[in-house]
Amino acid sequence: MVERARLRQLLAFVALVVLLLIVMIMVFGGPANWAQFFVDRQVRPGLFIVLMLLLPLAGFPISAFLLAVGIKFGPYEGFAITSVIIGVHLTVTFLLTHSLLRPYIVKIMAQTRYGLPQIHARRQLVFAMIFMAIPALPYTVKNFSLALLNVPWRIYLPIAWGANLLLAIPFIGLGHSAIANPRLAWLFLALLGIGYLLASRVWQKYGQGPAGRQD
DSSP: OOHHHHHHHHHHHEEEEEEEEHHHHHOOSSSSHHHHHOTTTSSHHHHHHHHHHHHGGGGGHHHHHHHHHHHHHHHHHHHHHHHHHHHHHHHHHHHHTTTSHHHHHOOOOOOSSSOOOOOGGGGGGHHHHHTTTOSSSSSHHHHHHEEEEEOOOOHHHHHHHHHHHHHHHHHHHHHHHHHHGGGGGGHHHHHHHHHHHHHHHHHHHHHSSSOOOOO
8 A cells, every 4th residue: 555655646746747847838839939938038937937947857958048148047046046046956855755655665676686775974964065066977877866865964965965056057158148247158168078078087097996795
C-alpha cells in the first residue's frame, strides 16, 4: 500500500509538469510570444518563476532559465530569485530522494552490480565539494546524485547551494549583458570557460579519492 501511494504521488508530479507544459503551449503561440515571455519583465513574471521552480526538477536545463532570468529581471534581482529557487530545488530533491523516490532507486540498483557508495564521515564535506565541481554532469543529475548518497543535509545544502550559485553567476550576467551591454558578454563567457576549466582540473586531480566505505 505504501509503495502504491508513493507511485501515485510520483505520477501526480509528472502529470503536473506535463499539464503545465500543455498550458504553456496553449497560452504562448508563436516564437515571438515565447521570446517576449522570456525577455520582457512585464509579461507573466509569476509564471516564469513557477516554470523555473518546476521544470529543472524534471530535468529541463536550468542554464536556459539562468540566461532568461538575467534578461528578464536583471543581474541583482535575477540572482536573488535564482538563490531562492535553487534552495527550493535542493530541498525538494533531498526530500524526494529520502522518501518517495528512494525505494525505486534502491530496487533498480539492486538489479545491477552497482550499489550506492558510502562516503566516510570524515570525507563527506570534501567529497561533496569535489562532486559538485564536476563540469560534465547536468544540474539535476548532480543534485539528485549527491542527495542519494549518505551525505547529511547540513553538508548537502550549503555545498550544493554554493556551487550551483557560483555556476549561475556567469549565466545570469551573460543573459543580462547580452541585452544591456553586448561587449560585457565576453567577460562572462570567459568567466564561464575558466570556471569549467578549473572544475575539470579539480575533478581530474581529486575526483577519485574522497569516496570511501564506512568503517
